[in-house]
Amino acid sequence: MSENNHTPNRYTITAALPYTNGPIHIGHLAGVYVPADIYARYLRLTGKEVAFVCGSDEHGVAISMKAKKEDVTPKEIIDKYHTIIKKSFQDFGITFDNYSRTSADVHHETASEFFKKLYEQSDFIEETTAQLYDEEAKQFLADRFVIGTCPKCGHEEAYGDQCENCGSSLNATDLINPKSTITGSTPTTKETKHWFLPLDRYEGFLREWILEGHKNDWKPNVYGQCKSWIDGGLEPRAVTRDLDWGIPVPVEGGEGKVLYVWFDAPIGYISSTKEWAEREGKDWEPYWKDENTKLVHFIGKDNIVFHCIIFPAILKSHGGYILPENVPANEFLNLEGNKLSTSKNWAVWLHEYLEEFPDMQDVLRYTLTANAPETKDNDFTWKDFQARNNNELVAILGNFINRVVVLTNKYYEGVVPAPSNFTELDRETLDTLKKYPEIISTSLERYRFREAAQEFMNLARLGNKYLADEEPWKVIKQDEERVKTIMYVALQIAAGLAVLSEPFLPFTSSKLKEILAVGSSAEETSWNDVSTKETLLTAEHKINQSQLLFRKIEDSEIQKQLDKLEAAKKANENENKVVTPQKDTITFDDFTKLDMRVGTIIEAEKMPKTKKLLVLKVDTGIDTRTIVSGIAESFKAEDIIGKKVTVLVNLAPRPLRGVESQGMILMTENKEGKLVFVNPDEDGVGNGEGIN
Numbered sequence: 182m183s184e185n186n187h188t189p190n191r192y193t194i195t196a197a198l199p200y201t202n203g204p205i206h207i208g209h210l211a212g213v214y215v216p217a218d219i220y221a222r223y224l225r226l227t228g229k230e231v232a233f234v235c236g237s238d239e240h241g242v243a244i245s246m247k248a249k250k251e252d253v254t255p256k257e258i259i260d261k262y263h264t265i266i267k268k269s270f271q272d273f274g275i276t277f278d279n280y281s282r283t284s285a286d287v288h289h290e291t292a293s294e295f296f297k298k299l300y301e302q303s304d305f306i307e308e309t310t311a312q313l314y315d316e317e318a319k320q321f322l323a324d325r326f327v328i329g330t331c332p333k334c335g336h337e338e339a340y341g342d343q344c345e346n347c348g349s350s351l352n353a354t355d356l357i358n359p360k361s362t363i364t365g366s367t368p369t370t371k372e373t374k375h376w377f378l379p380l381d382r383y384e385g386f387l388r389e390w391i392l393e394g395h396k397n398d399w400k401p402n403v404y405g406q407c408k409s410w411i412d413g414g415l416e417p418r419a420v421t422r423d424l425d426w427g428i429p430v431p432v433e434g435g436e437g438k439v440l441y442v443w444f445d446a447p448i449g450y451i452s453s454t455k456e457w458a459e460r461e462g463k464d465w466e467p468y469w470k471d472e473n474t475k476l477v478h479f480i481g482k483d484n485i486v487f488h489c490i491i492f493p494a495i496l497k498s499h500g501g502y503i504l505p506e507n508v509p510a511n512e513f514l515n516l517e518g519n520k521l522s523t524s525k526n527w528a529v530w531l532h533e534y535l536e537e538f539p540d541m542q543d544v545l546r547y548t549l550t551a552n553a554p555e556t557k558d559n560d561f562t563w564k565d566f567q568a569r570n571n572n573e574l575v576a577i578l579g580n581f582i583n584r585v586v587v588l589t590n591k592y593y594e595g596v597v598p599a600p601s602n603f604t605e606l607d608r609e610t611l612d613t614l615k616k617y618p619e620i621i622s623t624s625l626e627r628y629r630f631r632e633a634a635q636e637f638m639n640l641a642r643l644g645n646k647y648l649a650d651e652e653p654w655k656v657i658k659q660d661e662e663r664v665k666t667i668m669y670v671a672l673q674i675a676a677g678l679a680v681l682s683e684p685f686l687p688f689t690s691s692k693l694k695e696i697l698a699v700g701s702s703a704e705e706t707s708w709n710d711v712s713t714k715e716t717l718l719t720a721e722h723k724i725n726q727s728q729l730l731f732r733k734i735e736d737s738e739i740q741k742q743l744d745k746l747e748a749a750k751k752a753n754e755n756e757n758k759v760v761t762p763q764k765d766t767i768t769f770d771d772f773t774k775l776d777m778r779v780g781t782i783i784e785a786e787k788m789p790k791t792k793k794l795l796v797l798k799v800d801t802g803i804d805t806r807t808i809v810s811g812i813a814e815s816f817k818a819e820d821i822i823g824k825k826v827t828v829l830v831n832l833a834p835r836p837l838r839g840v841e842s843q844g845m846i847l848m849t850e851n852k853e854g855k856l857v858f859v860n861p862d863e864d865g866v867g868n869g870e871g872i873n
């Protein structure tokens with residue numbers, strides 16, 4: 182089944198379950214949901230049976246942690262984000278046949294059944310091991326409840342399950358210098374029993390299935406990651422956790438434990454299919470168990486190991502299930518040169534995008550496809566977004582359609598004219614149009630969505646060029662008969678674009694079908710009709726008036742987005758500034774021992790052969806004294822003469838590089854690490870005034 186020697190009619194397409202601890206942003210859309218939706222829409226247009234399933238991933242440590250932090254229940258968190266995420270998908274035209282959630286009963290049952298089956302077949306290893314434990318919070322520290330230094334790359338903020346820097350999958354106990362993310366304390370270790378999936382037992386199967394069977398049809402980035410995992414030696418992986426949020430471990434001894442979120446989440450695809458089949462009165466089983474079904478997982482690169490190694494091992498172990506035919510994982514999308522980050526608010530949130538660019542879903546879908554991170558990490562920039570819109574959607578596609586529709590209405594009151602004699606160019610153009618379904622299919626079948634979108638735009642280019650060469654607006658003055666043929670040819674291209682745009686630009690496709698007054702369902706005009714039908718718009722067919730498909734995006738709109746990102750960056754820097762903890766409590770008497778006065782710097786010079794020290798003469802109101810201060814990296818001596826400062830005057834004198842320093846000037850530090858004087862900035866405060 183690894184060779185593409187059959188053309189299946191049934192497809193199960195899954196898109197990574199979004200994690201319900203935040204809304205979704207353009208990175209998610211570009212990496213997973215837009216390509217998955219293009220693929221599903223395309224298959225439906227070619228008459229295939231498709232189950233396109235997804236759902237919210239609602240278990241796991243991060244949700245439990247967020248709930249603890251915000252002092253709400255996990256359910257409140259998941260309900261909130263499930264609703265937001267689901268709406269974003271609908272708004273952007275992602276045509277899931279079912280969008281479920283892993284908190285649903287059908288999922289709890291399905292995942293429990295999987296665990297029990299594997300348990301009964303003795304496919305797990307039971308082991309009591311020492312796990313990290315937070316004595317203060319009185320709980321085990323799985324996964325994201327602990328951070329520490331990655332043993333593989335030295336990254337200091339690796340999580341207990343994964344290092345985001347080098348991508349290594351980790352066990353919490355592997356971390357160097359682990360710290361609890363709940364209390365900040367250093368964890369102890371404590372014994373606890375868990376069930377492990379012995380991945381090492383699947384090495385032979387995985388080698389044969391992936392390394393031999395999918396050498397040529399899986400993307401190199403996916404194949405390469407799998408190979409490095411398998412060659413690196415697979416180890417048993419715990420599939421349970423000590424946690425109070427998730428699916429309870431359904432076997433004896435499982436009290437107080439739940440299934441590891443990565444054990445249950447991929448099973449969510451099956452649960453979602455069951456939910457859909459139940460609602461639609463279908464049988465779910467062929468979609469997961471029939472060898473003639475093609476299963477395709479759309480995911481981001483951080484999920485490759487779970488979808489290519491762990492989930493297939495679970496399916497294989499359970500028995501009776503098909504394995505994925507392909508896992509076309511994408512690399513990451515960056516934003517304006519920086520990694521997208523939910524916690525740092527470095528993102529374009531889908532719900533916010535639609536407030537600022539209403540009804541412009543297709544522009545984002547198109548930009549993200551044209552620039553998809555298919556083979557390497559890619560950058561989303563607002564300038565590129567503007568250019569794709571203005572130079573391609575507006576100037577090529579929009580312009581062509583508008584000319585065709587306006588001229589047809591102007592010359593023929595919207596009625597498609599009958600052609601007379603085709604020139605060689607007419608015939609060539611119509612023949613080229615007929616080739617496009619296959620050209621675009623070839624790219625789509627190989628999961629090359631960027632290429633497919635470019636080919637689609639090339640068809641619009643063909644139309645544009647045809648009109649520019651034939652100039653019907655000029656020819657109409659000499660040869661009215663010829664213009665009928667020109668417009669007829671151009672209208673066929675417009676109708677082809679209406680069909681072939683659907684996977685990429687679904688909202689535009691609907692509008693275009695409305696303008697051309699053609700059926701909107703796949704039954705009326707299918708993908709292959711563009712090749713096989715003699716004519717897509719027959720003479721005498723009446724079209725409607727033109728409507729705006731795309732509008733130009735102004736520089737000011739782009740600048741507004743860039744300003745917004747800049748503001749997010751600033752806010753984030755302030756928020757993330759590390760505040761040192763409060764010191765031990767002192768008494769009021771302790772405080773009154775400090776004698777702080779307002780003073781003025783009257784002389785300043787650099788201490789020779791030092792980097793940091795300035796020798797100051799300060800008028801304290803009591804006297805003029807010498808103070809040595811470590812501020813030379815933040816100030817030039819000449820710039821601070823005359824500066825009002827706060828001086829601790831009764832600090833015991835101490836020699837610094839041979840100069841006796843008689844007091845201390847109070848300083849603080851800004852977020853760039855530059856020192857700042859703590860100074861009384863109201864006028865009229867004289868030297869020697871006390872601070873208390």
Ligand SMILES: [Zn+2]
Nearest residue numbers: 331334344347
């Ligand atoms: Zn690392």
